[in-house]
Amino acid sequence: MSADQEEKPDKKSDQTMMGAGIAIGIGVGLAIGNAMDNIGAGLAIGIAIGIAVGTGMQRKKNSKKDE
Numbered sequence: 001m002s003a004d005q006e007e008k009p010d011k012k013s014d015q016t017m018m019g020a021g022i023a024i025g026i027g028v029g030l031a032i033g034n035a036m037d038n039i040g041a042g043l044a045i046g047i048a049i050g051i052a053v054g055t056g057m058q059r060k061k062n063s064k065k066d067e
Contacts, residue, residue: 025050
């Protein structure tokens with residue numbers, strides 16, 4: 001492998017992590033929204049949670065690559 005290939009992040013894998021995080025967040029958000037009787041607010045909260053989860057999964061994966 002060349003040095004260029006080692007430094008490039010795997011964009012497809014990163015997108016998969018973010019997609020999985022958002023999917024998890026939407027599920028959680030729907031449950032929260034249903035409990036609050038406000039699906040719109042629950043989805044907004046869920047998407048925010050999902051972005052945080054996806055970012056965390058990306059960082060965890062990238063930190064394992066660095067080791």
